[in-house]
Amino acid sequence: MYKSKRFRGRPIFILTIVGATLLLLFYLVSPSSSSSKTQKRPPPAIGGTKSINHYQLNGLQSTWRSFESHERVLILTPIARFYDEYWNNLINLNYPHELIELGFILPRGREANSALLRLEEAVKRLQTGPKKNRFAKVTILRQDFDSPFSQSEKDRHALSGQKERRAAMARARNSLFTTTINAGISWILWLDADIVETPNTLVQDLAAHNKPIIVANCYQRYVDHGENKIRAYDFNSWQDSDTAAQMAKDMGDDDVIFEGYAEMATYRTLMAYQYVAGNDVHEEAQLDGVGATALLVKAEVHRDGAMFPSFPFYHLIESEGFAKMAKRLGYQSYGLPNYLVYHYNE
Template structure:
């Protein structure tokens, strides 16, 4: 009798165990299925690899047709509304333009970065058609070693330290902001307050590796509006300057535009002929960077702004010499004018 009573209990127990096993295997199978569909993200992996076809990147005389991206770079210590308004009014599509700025440490630069931040934020939160593709603002880890007054900036005694500091800033700026999609780099000084709205199209149309506009300055003389040459860093070399360099020590630098150094170089600033062809080109050996258009490949190939004496040249003039050693000829546009702020 006892055995008969225990059989139903055994059957119930076995049935319960079987049901539990089925539930376990079903739940285990469901979980593993979910794990295969949604694997946890792993560090790195295929999605972190980006391919860029650099052989398809162009920098041509028709940048709009090829949707070529332009990087506009500006070292800045003072913020001028006229500079910003002129920049915003450039009519190359803003979605193909990236901006890069670099500022030194110091009180004056603190004020400039505040105004720059305000201007950038207002523009980038405004109408979409006016926004630039990207804006990068860098802060140097060293102070500006010179006064920002026009008189002090251009004193011969301050040139070596000033130009070396500018070279360091420019190198930091382009090396940080250039991307695999950059076709052109436009160096535009922070005190350039007037250019044609077609500046980018005009300079790229020459399809030169390096091309620079002629920088002048507007002023008033006895109630009459006039213009005068401003930037003297773009020039054609001379035998006198070459002989001067041969007699110098390796750390000495030749600076253009000073009576103390009679280089006899032919300066772009003095080649301007009113009413003549604005597209005229002349080969040059030194360049300024008030409005300097450079094919990005020139920088990618290693041309930078020497902060040390390079063939007795510094910064932008040294850049032109370095680029030429790499096989890139620079050109100036004597009759294409841009204008510098007049203090």
């Protein structure tokens, strides 16, 4: 039978198309050598064994040989005003700066904005200066609420505003340490922003006592008729009394005892008045309440759950409530009556 030339090559043509299609499909579904290599690599930034860190917190030391054992210290400071004297005293601490991390928290508000600018400038100068002076890490936080009180010394210490003021301070402290503490920290030093003079051995001096919580005695320098004098300043470090215990029993659930006010005569033994010039600076006293002007805490105390209550806790709040909470967790607080640090005098 005669077939037209037009149809003679059609079977070959069809076979060619089918073969090309099969080759294309094979290429698409088969992994190339380069894609196989890519699949074997872990994701560049997420996952993989290199992103897993292991820490043995049981082996973390907080000892009396903190300096020699290279134990890491976190110094925490709530700031509303920036004092050059505080900053200069801080950077003159002779504990190795490479073992110190700093954390600051500031409230909202115009005055705190000014303090933030000065703090940032000071940090930038230090951290870009000679390497031996730099701290291992610096963290600056802003609170999400305004400071509820004036920063004048008179307003800060008025009894009428103590509950609100101390509650706000407790919230700031809790935000600060929960945000900045990490697995390598052995000690936390709470150092108030208006502490302008301490021994440059402050960290190792306090750590040498190897106590879970230990606080220095806070005084203030002043001039009286041309004569330089000192006076007790912080009254939050104390030993409890029967009078205060009875006072607490008669209070409502939301009432708080504040120390150092004639309106609330507790007759507690105040560490501020136990200072004796010339006596041993390492003499210890057991305490039931502590101030946080210069307070050294083993990091395990905070890790075990001790915080600064912003609510009435056994009729105590903030640092005094912290001492009570720590004691309920099994940690005794101590103070050094003859070891002085000095508060700014307005």
